Amino acid sequence: MVKIERAQERHIPDIIEIWKEFMDFHKERDSFFTRSKEGHVKFEEYLKEVMTSERAQVLVALEEKKMIAYLLASIAEHPPVFERSTYGSINDLAVKREHRRQEIGSRLLTQVQEWFSQHGVKRIEVRVATENEVAVSFWRKHGFKEYLKRMYREL
Known part of the structure; x- marks a missing residue:
């Protein structure tokens, strides 16, 4: 049975392993996603920071106490020129390869949507790699x- 819970510091090493798989999956589609040598260290620092923020949520999916997925989200702001500048941002939603297509991502999304609603968020945004057709379809x-x-252009 899969259990969804808020991430704790003890989960960080497993989140990083899934993040590496997530990044490598994307690197196969676009070299932009190539991890730097210290990428995992920087990501760990970032995780520790967001896990203590009241404006961020890191969720993990555990199956028999083994981590199989994580979701990282935050409450963000567009410039104040918009009527509704506050929005929910889903930064990462990563499921281990062997556990994909089992509704785990959907369960994580449902839980973070509830968290956003509790914080008065009315809009959720996510950036999706264009070449990741599975993710585009999911969203x-x-x-x-x-x-x-x-859009981008290399110089």
Whole structure:
């Protein structure tokens, strides 16, 4: 049985391992996602910071006490020129390869949506790698739609 709970400091090593898999999966689609040598160290520092923030939520999915997924989200702000500048940002949703397509991501999303609602958030945004068709499909299935296209050019 899969249990969803708020991440604790003891979960950090397992979150980092899933993050590495998540980044490597994306690197296969776009070299932009290549991890730096110290990427995992910087990510650990970032995790410790957000795990203590009242404006962030890190959730983990555990199966028989083994971590199989995590979700990292925060309450963010667009510039104050917009009527509704506050929004929920889903930074990462990563499920171990062998546990995908088992509704674990959906359960994590449901729980973070409840947390956002409790904090008065009315809009949730997520950035999705264009080449990750599985993720694009997942987010569309859950009612997310495009409103911007982020573009780049190498110099």
